Amino acid sequence: MSKRMNVSPETKWHELPIGGEVLDAGNAADFKTGDWRSMKPVWHEDKCKHCMFCWAVCPDMSIEVKDGKMVGIDYDFCKGCGVCTAQCKFGALDFVIEE
Numbered sequence: 001m002s003k004r005m006n007v008s009p010e011t012k013w014h015e016l017p018i019g020g021e022v023l024d025a026g027n028a029a030d031f032k033t034g035d036w037r038s039m040k041p042v043w044h045e046d047k048c049k050h051c052m053f054c055w056a057v058c059p060d061m062s063i064e065v066k067d068g069k070m071v072g073i074d075y076d077f078c079k080g081c082g083v084c085t086a087q088c089k090f091g092a093l094d095f096v097i098e099e
């Protein structure tokens, strides 16, 4: 059963949930953490060698793969850390300001 609650301006302070607690297990998919991004990787398919180094280093599993090949970036969860762009040796990933 979910322990989440709706908080409104009428909610009393002593009714608020304790901060910093993960109330539901397995809830990461519910939060589009890509919203936090200020920079983003841009993939150039024509330069990609499908070496999958970017997939190996991405801390958010945001490199999308199909049949063993890179097919894109999941911007719903990419946090824009830039690790993938820093290690791509083929110029297939640029790192640009999020517009």
Ligand code: SF4
Pocket: 043, 047, 048, 049, 050, 051, 052, 053, 054, 055, 070, 087, 088, 089, 090, 091, 092, 093
């Ligand atoms: S590291 Fe670069 S070349 Fe390798 S799969 Fe990722 S984008 Fe493609």
Ligand code: SF4
Pocket: 040, 041, 057, 058, 059, 060, 061, 062, 063, 073, 077, 078, 079, 080, 081, 082, 083, 084, 085
């Ligand atoms: S910028 Fe960071 S989070 Fe986004 S795809 Fe690259 S390694 Fe993953």
